[in-house]
Amino acid sequence: MATYILKRFLQLIPVFLGATLLVYFLVFSLPGDPIVALFGDKPVNEAVAARLREQYHLDQPFWIQYLLYLKGIFTFDLGQDFSGRPIAAVLGEVFPVTARLAVMALIFEAVFGIIFGLIAGLRKGKFFDGTVLVASLIVIGIPIFVLGFLLQFTIGVQLGWAKPTVSSAATVQDLILPAIVLGLGSFAYVLRLTRTSVIENMNADYVRTATAKGLSRFRVVRVHILRNSLIPVITFLGADLGALMGGAIVTEGIFNVPGVGNRLYRAVTQGEGPTVVSIVTVLVLIYVVSNLLVDLLYAWLDPRIRYDA
Amino acid sequence: MRFSRTSKALGVMAIAALALTGCGGGGSTAGGSTGGGASKVIIADGSEPQRPLMPADTNEVGGGKVIDLIFAGLVSYDPSGKPVNELAESIEGKDGKNFTIKLKKDQKFTNGEAITAKTFVDSWNFGAAAKNAQLSGSFFESIKGYDEASAEGSKVETMSGLKVVDDLTFTVELKQPESDWPLRLGYSAFVPVPSGALKDPKGFGEKPVGNGPYKLADGGWQHNVQIQLVPNPEYNGPRKAKNAGVTFKIFQNDDAAYQDLLSNNLDILQTIPTSALKNFKSDLGDRTINKPYAGNQTIAIPEYLPEWSGEAGKLRRQALSMAINRDEITKVIFSGARQPAKDFTAPVLDGYSDSIPGSENLKFDAEKAKATWAKADAIQKWDANKTFTIAYNADKGGHKAWVEAVVNQLKNTLGIKVEGKPYATFKEARNDATAGTLTGSIRAGWQADYPSLYNFLGPIYKTGAGSNDARYANPAFDKAISDGLAASSVSEGNKAMNKAQEILLTDLPAIPLWYQVAQGGWSDKVTNVDYGWNGVPLYYNISGK
Numbered sequence: 072m073a074t075y076i077l078k079r080f081l082q083l084i085p086v087f088l089g090a091t092l093l094v095y096f097l098v099f100s101l102p103g104d105p106i107v108a109l110f111g112d113k114p115v116n117e118a119v120a121a122r123l124r125e126q127y128h129l130d131q132p133f134w135i136q137y138l139l140y141l142k143g144i145f146t147f148d149l150g151q152d153f154s155g156r157p158i159a160a161v162l163g164e165v166f167p168v169t170a171r172l173a174v175m176a177l178i179f180e181a182v183f184g185i186i187f188g189l190i191a192g193l194r195k196g197k198f199f200d201g202t203v204l205v206a207s208l209i210v211i212g213i214p215i216f217v218l219g220f221l222l223q224f225t226i227g228v229q230l231g232w233a234k235p236t237v238s239s240a241a242t243v244q245d246l247i248l249p250a251i252v253l254g255l256g257s258f259a260y261v262l263r264l265t266r267t268s269v270i271e272n273m274n275a276d277y278v279r280t281a282t283a284k285g286l287s288r289f290r291v292v293r294v295h296i297l298r299n300s301l302i303p304v305i306t307f308l309g310a311d312l313g314a315l316m317g318g319a320i321v322t323e324g325i326f327n328v329p330g331v332g333n334r335l336y337r338a339v340t341q342g343e344g345p346t347v348v349s350i351v352t353v354l355v356l357i358y359v360v361s362n363l364l365v366d367l368l369y370a371w372l373d374p375r376i377r378y379d380a
Numbered sequence: 381m382r383f384s385r386t387s388k389a390l391g392v393m394a395i396a397a398l399a400l401t402g403c404g405g406g407g408s409t410a411g412g413s414t415g416g417g418a419s420k421v422i423i424a425d426g427s428e429p430q431r432p433l434m435p436a437d438t439n440e441v442g443g444g445k446v447i448d449l450i451f452a453g454l455v456s457y458d459p460s461g462k463p464v465n466e467l468a469e470s471i472e473g474k475d476g477k478n479f480t481i482k483l484k485k486d487q488k489f490t491n492g493e494a495i496t497a498k499t500f501v502d503s504w505n506f507g508a509a510a511k512n513a514q515l516s517g518s519f520f521e522s523i524k525g526y527d528e529a530s531a532e533g534s535k536v537e538t539m540s541g542l543k544v545v546d547d548l549t550f551t552v553e554l555k556q557p558e559s560d561w562p563l564r565l566g567y568s569a570f571v572p573v574p575s576g577a578l579k580d581p582k583g584f585g586e587k588p589v590g591n592g593p594y595k596l597a598d599g600g601w602q603h604n605v606q607i608q609l610v611p612n613p614e615y616n617g618p619r620k621a622k623n624a625g626v627t628f629k630i631f632q633n634d635d636a637a638y639q640d641l642l643s644n645n646l647d648i649l650q651t652i653p654t655s656a657l658k659n660f661k662s663d664l665g666d667r668t669i670n671k672p673y674a675g676n677q678t679i680a681i682p683e684y685l686p687e688w689s690g691e692a693g694k695l696r697r698q699a700l701s702m703a704i705n706r707d708e709i710t711k712v713i714f715s716g717a718r719q720p721a722k723d724f725t726a727p728v729l730d731g732y733s734d735s736i737p738g739s740e741n742l743k744f745d746a747e748k749a750k751a752t753w754a755k756a757d758a759i760q761k762w763d764a765n766k767t768f769t770i771a772y773n774a775d776k777g778g779h780k781a782w783v784e785a786v787v788n789q790l791k792n793t794l795g796i797k798v799e800g801k802p803y804a805t806f807k808e809a810r811n812d813a814t815a816g817t818l819t820g821s822i823r824a825g826w827q828a829d830y831p832s833l834y835n836f837l838g839p840i841y842k843t844g845a846g847s848n849d850a851r852y853a854n855p856a857f858d859k860a861i862s863d864g865l866a867a868s869s870v871s872e873g874n875k876a877m878n879k880a881q882e883i884l885l886t887d888l889p890a891i892p893l894w895y896q897v898a899q900g901g902w903s904d905k906v907t908n909v910d911y912g913w914n915g916v917p918l919y920y921n922i923s924g925k
Contacts (some may be wrong), residue, residue: 337428
């Protein structure tokens with residue numbers, strides 16, 4: 072087991088190098104000179120532009136820029152953004168906010184998705200099942216920004232139950248509405264996944280055996296059906312954490328959440344290479360690590376799965 | 381106990397969630413005090429400054445709004461754009477070339493440092509010197525010695541045109557006479573900065589110390605979130621704060637800000653987003669403003685393109701201009717958020733005229749447009765397969781709608797192929813414009829840095845000027861401009877500038893389209909809202925109800 076985990080962590084090294092190289096190259100290939108853009112409509116002062124290009128290594132060829140960036144990482148210096156602030160500090164500001172948002176969305180979709188999915192699965196073909204299925208289809212069908220604006224306007228502006236945008240501290244309370252919007256799509260998937268899985272397991276031999284043994288209905292559902300049904304759901308949730316963090320751009324835009332998505336969008340439009348690469352790389356690492364955790368959870372949920380070195 | 385494992389798995393997630401949610405927090409909320417009148421903190425919309433908050437390094441609105449409130453320069457502009465002395469006791473210059481500037485006594489930064497003639501000279505030299513790489517350094521270009529100080533790799537760090545006479549007096553010598561030069565002194569690049577700023581500009585830019593009506597609150601700049609300003613009690617100029625502070629809440633998109641305004645979480649929104657233009661008046665009632673400001677929109681047509689050069693090119697540009705129905709577009713597309721242009725400047729400026737000879741070229745006249753186009757064709761035939769493009773940036777500003785409208789009007793009136801050409805980002809568009817590699821026309825917006833006709837003409841249409849996207853070069857125009865600058869007074873100068881505009885209106889290196897109109901709104905918690913000449917709310921004047 073330990074060797075397995077070690078092996079997986081070693082795999083992070085090529086993933087890290089590949090991701091940074093690829094993203095750095097993509098940002099490098101973006102058309103337009105970011106320094107010229109800093110001047111806006113105003114005349115470009117070449118002496119000033121030259122100094123700024125030198126400061127951000129933009130006068131160097133691609134490989135040198137990339138290697139300088141890597142060198143920076145190993146000396147714990149991610150460089151600076153255009154406003155002269157260390158990128159490490161920027162990451163420290165935006166990641167906790169988005170992590171909070173993503174985890175809240177994950178909890179929302181996991182808790183409600185599994186509960187609704189379980190009930191729908193157990194009552195297959197009944198009224199509740201039908202309603203939930205149709206509702207989830209609608210949620211999947213509507214784009215997230217439509218749902219976002221709709222909820223923001225009705226709940227935030229008209230009813231006044233929540234603020235339409237988050238406050239400066241981005242507290243848990245502020246983030247409830249954005250988290251629901253962010254998690255809604257995945258919630259529908261979790262629900263459907265749980266439902267299908269529960270229906271499959273209800274017909275399994277061991278469930279029949281357990282029922283025949285005289286176990287209570289409650290215990291059969293809890294231990295034999297639910298637990299076995301969770302394996303595909305956990306896979307989905309694990310992969311979804313990464314997707315939620317990276318995919319929060321739209322939600323963060325609607326609710327003005329000062330998180331990763333907002334900063335990333337600005338960095339991309341301004342052509343701030345090192346900022347983009349640093350943010351994306353952290354997102355990639357989160358994705359990889361959460362997948363590793365999912366794999367480990369498998370073994371926990373299903374004793375038949377063993378990881379050998 | 382197999383069941384407990386499942387609950388453990390869920391438990392781990394819950395704990396992780398709590399840990400993550402717990403580690404955030406901190407920072408104060410944007411909510412202001414609930415009191416009325418002068419005890420109200422105004423919550424306004426802002427955007428994250430692109431550079432450190434160093435006056436000479438700030439050239440965009442996000443940082444500019446903050447700089448203007450925490451610094452005071454020699455003069456500031458009143459709502460109509462007239463300069464009013466702020467730190468200056470007097471600014472005198474008879475020949476338009478040599479100026480003597482006297483400062484008011486006992487002026488201080490909020491850290492206690494006194495503001496003297498030397499403070500100004502040092503600040504300006506710092507802004508101009510190439511080694512400091514300040515984005516707005518070119519604002520000092522008229523001062524003698526600027527070229528030496530700003531040259532790449534230059535060792536010279538001072539401009540020879542600046543001389544300290546005594547504690548409160550300094551003199552400025554310009555390269556050549558520029559009668560409107562004192563008008564520029566209200567621009568943020570000209571404010572004084574304390575000596576600490578010159579030693580550590582980056583550190584200073586994080587926690588700027590100024591002398592304006594406001595100062596940055598302790599830890600007031602929460603990056604990407606908000607910038608909190610509190611009144612500076614020692615400020616005694618004309619822009620005294622009438623509220624208990626201004627908090628700029630940083631928004632990535634205007635729609636979110638508008639929702640915040642509707643629910644009274646935001647007190648003032650500088651610009652109503654395009655999506656709300658149709659219904660903001662019914663949403664906000666009389667809590668809105670509609671006021672022209674010193675900005676305009678044009679389509680610049682590069683003269684380096686063969687089909688747009690010479691006499692034929694000139695006639696074609698006139699034809700294009702007369703084929704555009706500005707009234708219709710400003711009404712239908714902008715719902716009145718723009719005003720049809722009648723010249724190259726803006727109506728809020730001193731000296732503006734809507735009837736300069738040649739302005740008839742900006743009136744819609746389909747027949748005349750066709751006839752003029754035919755005249756050009758007689759000189760040089762237009763290739764019918766050629767497509768005339770209007771380039772714009774698609775990332776912000778909502779230009780697509782009006783570009784499409786102009787495209788259709790040109791197609792219908794002139795019967796030529798016309799297309800909008802979107803650039804993905806602003807920087808891409810600027811790249812081609814500054815490099816001189818445009819293949820068609822490009823939209824060009826200009827927002828004045830200081831209220832002067834010259835600011836709309838010189839920097840854009842003078843031969844070799846920095847923002848001359850059209851690469852327009854006409855010695856007669858250059859001469860008219862320098863005559864205007866050498867004029868003995870601002871009003872004489874304005875007359876000469878309008879003479880220069882007559883040339884522009886015939887040559888049309890760019891086709892003026894419309895003037896910008898500020899359309900903003902405010903919450904029912906505040907009152908006394910007015911906008912300045914530049915379309916920015918006068919934040920210091922707003923008070924609670």
